[in-house]
Amino acid sequence: MDKTSEKERINEMIDATMKVSRGDYYIQVGLSDKMDEIDSLAMGLNMMIDDIKAGTVGLEYANNRIEEIINIIQRVARGDYAAAYEISSKNDIFDALGMGINMMIDDIRNSTEELHRVNEELRASNEELQASEEELRATNEELQASEEELRSSNEELEASNEELRETQEQLIRSEKLAAIGQLAGGVGHELRNPLGAIKNAVYYIKGKVAKSELAQNEPRVMEFLDIVDDEINSSNKIISDLLGFSRVGKPAVSSARIEKVIESTLTRTPIPENIELTKKLDTGLPEVNIDTDQIQQVLVNIITNATQAMPEGGKLTIAAGEKDSFLEVEIADTGFGMTQEVVDKIFDPLYTTKAKGIGLGLAVCKSIIDRHEGSIEVKSEVGKGTTFTIKLPLKTE
Numbered sequence: 001m002d003k004t005s006e007k008e009r010i011n012e013m014i015d016a017t018m019k020v021s022r023g024d025y026y027i028q029v030g031l032s033d034k035m036d037e038i039d040s041l042a043m044g045l046n047m048m049i050d051d052i053k054a055g056t057v058g059l060e061y062a063n064n065r066i067e068e069i070i071n072i073i074q075r076v077a078r079g080d081y082a083a084a085y086e087i088s089s090k091n092d093i094f095d096a097l098g099m100g101i102n103m104m105i106d107d108i109r110n111s112t113e114e115l116h117r118v119n120e121e122l123r124a125s126n127e128e129l130q131a132s133e134e135e136l137r138a139t140n141e142e143l144q145a146s147e148e149e150l151r152s153s154n155e156e157l158e159a160s161n162e163e164l165r166e167t168q169e170q171l172i173r174s175e176k177l178a179a180i181g182q183l184a185g186g187v188g189h190e191l192r193n194p195l196g197a198i199k200n201a202v203y204y205i206k207g208k209v210a211k212s213e214l215a216q217n218e219p220r221v222m223e224f225l226d227i228v229d230d231e232i233n234s235s236n237k238i239i240s241d242l243l244g245f246s247r248v249g250k251p252a253v254s255s256a257r258i259e260k261v262i263e264s265t266l267t268r269t270p271i272p273e274n275i276e277l278t279k280k281l282d283t284g285l286p287e288v289n290i291d292t293d294q295i296q297q298v299l300v301n302i303i304t305n306a307t308q309a310m311p312e313g314g315k316l317t318i319a320a321g322e323k324d325s326f327l328e329v330e331i332a333d334t335g336f337g338m339t340q341e342v343v344d345k346i347f348d349p350l351y352t353t354k355a356k357g358i359g360l361g362l363a364v365c366k367s368i369i370d371r372h373e374g375s376i377e378v379k380s381e382v383g384k385g386t387t388f389t390i391k392l393p394l395k396t397e
């Protein structure tokens with residue numbers, strides 16, 4: 001006989017309810033063999049407890065699955081594409097969800113890998129591009145360098161060509177000069193004696209005629225004899241010019257002051273009154289090694305040309321100074337000047353534009369200055385004037 005009182009049985013049910021509320025779903029209320037209302041109540045309670053247990057277990061399972069899924073998503077978000085939902089054999093909604101997630105992970109992994117590949121390809125072609133850009137730049141630099149080389153060798157070539165041309169011209173000029181000199185010397189020498197005889201004869205005739213009636217009756221005879229005498233004198237001048245020209249030899253140099261050479265040249269060269277002479281001679285110029293006679297001849301020739309270029313008068317300026325280890329003498333006139341065509345020919349022997357000129361003055365100047373290893377240059381403007389610049393090398397010690 002079951003001695004448990006009704007009160008105790010109810011208390012057991014209350015107790016079970018309390019335990020269930022605290023999460024203990026494994027409790028069951030014991031039954032008596034009375035099968036009375038309290039047992040029915042207890043059976044109902046036991047069934048309820050079973051239901052709650054089943055529901056709670058299902059909830060827990062779902063919770064765990066969801067946590068697992070969240071964990072997988074977080075791993076994928078961190079780039080771990082090895083993460084995958086493990087499919088159970090339950091075939092429930094979570095397996096379906098898991099399969100979907102696994103497919104998505106596969107897709108993400110594939111497209112990420114594709115992205116990486118494209119990125120890598122891009123990086124490689126970028127590197128190639130940079131390399132070819134670098135090559136291009138280098139080739140461009142090489143090209144520029146060789147262009148520069150070409151340009152400079154071209155310039156060098158042009159310069160040596162110009163030098164060659166000048167040397168050739170100088171050679172031709174000095175050969176011409178030598179030939180003319182030889183001829184002039186010979187002819188001058190041969191003409192000197194007959195001219196001397198003619199001059200003596202004219203002198204004798206003039207003496208006789210002057211005392212005779214012929215001079216009174218025919219006064220023009222004396223005039224003509226004077227003309228003959230004058231022409232003999234100018235022929236003599238030409239001959240001595242020619243002889244002087246043929247004798248231009250190696251300069252006999254000695255140390256000299258250019259100011260003194262200029263001054264003594266001026267005392268020997270008459271300057272017409274209508275020409276105003278200005279001297280600009282720097283003081284304390286260094287001495288130069290020159291053949292004073294020859295340099296004087298140069299100065300005389302140039303000054304004579306300058307005065308001849310100013311028949312109506314003008315200004316003659318003679319300057320001397322030191323420049324870049326050269327002594328510079330400048331002779332400037334305000335005469336009629338020359339065209340470029342004339343300038344190109346003035347140093348050629350026998351080139352003249354003057355009725356009574358021989359055209360030897362400047363050829364001689366050029367040959368003398370060349371022998372001094374100097375240079376002679378000319379600047380001229382028609383109607384304005386002409387400037388000759390002579391450069392003589394200073395002594396190097």
Ligand SMILES: Nc1ncnc2c1ncn2[C@@H]1O[C@H](COP(=O)(O)OP(=O)(O)OP(=O)(O)O)[C@@H](O)[C@H]1O
Nearest residue numbers: 305306309346352353354357358359360361362386
């Ligand atoms: N200062 C100058 N102004 C203008 N023309 C000049 C001047 N100097 C020279 N010339 C020109 O140069 C030419 C050559 O001069 P160069 O002294 O060699 O011969 P030239 O004076 O004609 O004759 P010469 O043999 O008597 O000196 C002259 O005929 C003249 O045309």
Ligand SMILES: [Mg+2]
Nearest residue numbers: 301305361362
């Ligand atoms: Mg002259």
